[in-house]
Amino acid sequence: MTVARLNRKMSDSANNSPRRQWCALIASGLLVAAAALQWPAVAAPPSHAAPAVDAPGVLQATDRQRQVARMTTRFVERFHYGRQTIDDRMSEQILNNYLQALDGNRQYFLESDIAYFSRYRHSLDDVLETGDVEPVFDIFRLYRLRAQQHLAFAISQLDKQPDFTIDEDFRFDREKAPWIATPQDMQDNWRRRVKNDAVSLLMADKTWPEAAGILHKRYERVLKRINDLDSDEVFETFMNAFARTLDPHSSYLSPRQSEEYRIQMSLSYQGIGASLQLDDDIVKILNIIPGGPAAIDGRLKASDRITGVGQGTSGEMVDVVGWQLDDVVQLIRGPQGTTVRLQILPANAPPGSQEQVLSLVRDKVKLEEQAARSEVREIKRDGRTIKVGIITVPSFYQDFDARSRGDEDYVSTTRDVRRLLEQLNKQGIEGLVMDLRGNGGGHLTEATGLTGLFIDTGPVVQLRDTSGRVEVLPDPVPSVAYAGPLVVLVDRFSASASEIFTAAIQDYHRGIVIGQQTFGKGTVQNLYPLDQYARRQTEPGLGQLTLTIGKFYRVTGGSTQNKGVVPDIALPSGVDPDEVGENSREGALPWDQINATRFRAAGPLDSAIAYLTQHEVERMQSDPDVHYLLADIEAVAELRSQKTVTLNLKKRLDERERQKKEQLARENARRTAEGLTAVESLDKIKPEELPDVLLKQATQVLSDYVALDQAGKALARNNVVH
Template sequence: MLGRLSFVFFTAAVLACQAAPPKTQPVVEGIKNIKPDIQQQFVMKEVVGLIENYNYKRIKINDSVSSIILDQYIKSLDQGKNYFLSSDIKEFEKYRYELDDDFKNGDLSAPFFIYNTYAKRLNERLDYAIVQAKADVKFGQNDTYVYDRSKMPWPASTAELNDTWKRRVKYELINLNLAGSVPAKSVETVSKNYQDLKTQIGKINNQDVFQMLMDAFTASLDPHTNYFNASNAASFNEEMSRSIVGIGALLMIENEVPKIVSVVPGGPAAKGKQLSPGDRIVAVAQGDAPFVSIVGWRLDVSITKIKGAKGTKVRLKVIPDGKELSSEPVIIELIRDKVIQEAQSAQKSVKTVKSNGKDYKVGVIYVPAFYLDFDAARAGDKNFKSTTRDVKRLIDTLKNQDKVDGIVMDLRGNGGGALLEAVSLAGLFIDKGPIVQVKNLSGKTRVESLSGDELSWTGPLGVIVDRSSASSSEIFTGVIQDYDRGIVMGSQTYGKGTVQSVIDLNRLVNPEVLKKMAAIINQNDTTKEKGANPAAVNLGQINLTMDKYYRITGSSTQHKGVNPDITFPSRYQMDKIGESSQPSALSWDVINSATFQPLGNLAAVKAELVKRSEKRVAESLYFKFFKQNLAEAKKRSNERSVTLNEAKIKKERDDQEAENFTRRNELRVYRGLPVLKKGDKATKDDSFDFIEDESVKVMADFMGLSLANKKV
């Protein structure tokens, strides 16, 4: 890696971010202005160089890119158009075609000025909200609150913003009242939430601002190229290499609200099946203590609230994916735990299902991630842990003890992992031949192949995927499909067909440069007490997209993912989740096919399986309600406002709750379970995996057809 990036191994002469002195940063009156330091200026220059020379797209940071970066940065600060005035946006226009040159020179004055303007506007809004919470509010009026202003013009005046925030505060008070709070307590809670947020904003420093800028900068170019400052890099590496103490979920900030990007296999969130990608967390409570709103908080502070000691209880108020932000939050209770490698292991279950009058036993293997203990493997530990080893052991048990007729690999929610594991796992079902092609930024392609090891399973095979199946999951699924080795079921996968390399920026810089930089930083640091140890320079790290995956047919998994042979409705909105939803994502393309021989000819079988599955899905009450929920969620996603009449809101929520209760009982009757009475809590019986159930039925049909009984 270092050899490939030798162009950035500097001599001391390069330290001159001072070669082109930064412009004077405009001062924002009325607040403490945050300014960048020399280290951040230096990092920006080097990140620009890395991206221009070593990102797979070889992106040139020019005027057109500068324009995209400006829009992305402003959007990241104020996505909902709740703070900036149109006059602010007009003032920022002077930077539209300057950021490219500024960043190459390490000049960060413009983005820091924009942030300081944002901080001023934010504090103005919070001060207004605190006062407004204590004002006389009328809850019976038929006015509305536009909670999503992202597609509206920027507010033209403070008066226009005041009107929006007056309605916002009123809506928050209504939500608390409907949750059982007395009006006086609601006022106290809303006021405290905004005061807490004001306190959190006051703690933001130049490292936080620089990270926000770099997030917006890299997101403008590539969704998987990311910069991490020293503290974020440490957290990232700790979570990747060891364990996560908390609920086991990856978060991002969207429209001021922490949003779940992915759920970590083996963690409390995954085990409880209560949280999903796209869900938004609006408040947190420690144990049985009162809830604290985290809307508008810094991501790291929000995460600190959610994390905690192992075994402790945390309660979350969550707006489920597909519900508008105005919806009543769902309260979820979790017990914090360590998310460890062992908890992410593959697991099996056995299902018995009938097809054409015959019972078939189907083994389902759930694979949450493509894991591999690299350290143990390198150390020569014969018992090192890996996905392939665990799955092979499970197959042996299913084959020799459970005597299954077919196997289904469940890769739903599997976001990928080690490429080597995708290749070796395929080797349990395919004896030899190419598995995946990898093209680097120089245009050279290598083929990862199998040499002919002993197969673990030669019988009927199925794979279940969904929109959150990504990367290595797509490699495995794609090659099973390309060889016609089995049946792929579910929904279109994520579409991540790129490979990232982790680059420690300190390793690319001459140590003498780092020493001189540290001396300058320590000399200018007025926060240190005299005699304190000088701080060492840590430039952070960048995850840089440098390679791209291709299926053995030559088709990229990038953007398009893998389309199943048998498609089920997806709970995810495809235009909001997945690579194709990212404007800066690499496009789909095709290279030459690798040389391979399909192992089967399942076209006729697949056509029959599709026909049978579609008939069952059309008759299934679960799929009927599921499709209705999807349609309702899509409709709600286009809504931008909500009534501020408390009685109307209460009726809407009561009606929705009654409908949900009725549906739950209809589904229980459908499955032969006793109905619930009002006030009864849902039971484990209410959790029914109808996607898995239909997939197992497809496998039974597969085995029941004459062609499927032939070994492939």
């Protein structure tokens, strides 16, 4: 589409439209009357009146934003690995991503609003090329108007207690639902949402007046957050919608966000060691950082939702639903050694579940807590004891500063694991489990170095850049530190450097991979501070761009991107691969392959894998821990499939009680089968008391592998003798 055609289309169809006029009124700082929008009028009741907020400021594009849009387009076309064409097809996806970022749960925009936005469906590519980003703000202004209307209506619903005995449902997951068609249907959806929010609070032992007060403040906060969004924040949201059409790991940070990130990294204040993101008014745990307080504590998990934050051991628990992400982060951060309490809804908790409160002591992410660690277990097998070693590697770390100073004793994954292997070999282990569950990656050099501890010599991974040039990264370690039977245990959260190591072990036939299919993050990113690349700047501070510039490939030629590493022996998992993993993310680059590089693998393990798989299947059928895990997985899957929840308070309470009883019954059945004492409540069980089912299975597979390996060696010796 040409710029002239874009301008003509916008002039003909946009400037004279009623919706364009509505948005112009909003841009002038005036709130549009509900009646003017064919919107059923809502009288503000005296006790829960609509909030007295200042009219939001006029949002307009700046020259700096126009320059950033043009520069980003050129950078993407030149440097991004995918080499996508920025055209009308991409424009459609950019629009979809932008609407998803603004209204991911489809609770603000009407179907008619989406029809109105269709005028931009094939023009956002031109917006980026020319820097004329006015359509970005046109869309946002209507979003802000809808938020004002719906939240004012929600607050009005708090003036009268709903009837919680009526049998009606609320669809809490609308991400893939049709856009709501009429204002009347939208009001009914918001009425049900308010009622559902109230039911959740009543189930947490709040009275109706208390619940109404909490929700009033919550909805006011959401409205204030939306009204307070400035031009840079809106532009950043759009630019990240564009970046997500390229791949999930490309992004844009505005000048202010870039500076805040830099400042936060230099502050003496500490947090809990978790990355957070805002997801439909609720702050969610994106991932847990190895070595941080949350990782050490072990209770907080990815996708858990934070609904409250309290200071110290007894400070007031502040409801943070609807808060800005930065404000929640500021509440969580604080002086090192102080306590912060988090009120959370676990990721797998059913609707209406009681929130949990976790106390964590703020601290730095400690390198020593990320360090690899080992243990030895003795496994009974056919009347004998097999001694196996376990090395857990939380991340691929390296003390880069110490190494740069020339410190010969700098800490790194490869060095630590070599030392642990020496200790385990002295203890006489007959087999080894490398536990990489939850290991999200780290230093590439540590992935190649760790691989070198287990193979003689050869390439470890291939790296292809945007130009198509392929670099082969070799094993940098001259000697093998462990040559015995090896099992690598992975899960869906094993990513990046973990996948490079695991893939190499699998391709060299050096060991057997068990667990779940890994994450599938096989790309390389580079950071571009745009100020350094601008020939001239309309305004200072252009922000920074992160682009994917390369892809990892196995020595056999297949990429780890999207597909990850498929285990030789699969173990059950409660993680839904359609929700977690690269292939679940919009815009993920596809799997592909290049030519294999030359390497020398050991003999194939196909027959050994078939034998071990058969034994593992038989073993799991009689293991009560596995039965308990499978029952839990089935229960969680059933909850995940639910899109609606009843608004009948008694039925919700009964359902929660039923789920608690079923979970307690499963746990006590497991305990009885293992000769343990039954418990009266799940609260009596400490997290460390629960069995690590997957690690137990890994050691059992390894002991079978050791026995098989020793039998094979004995047979070979007999053949030589005869």
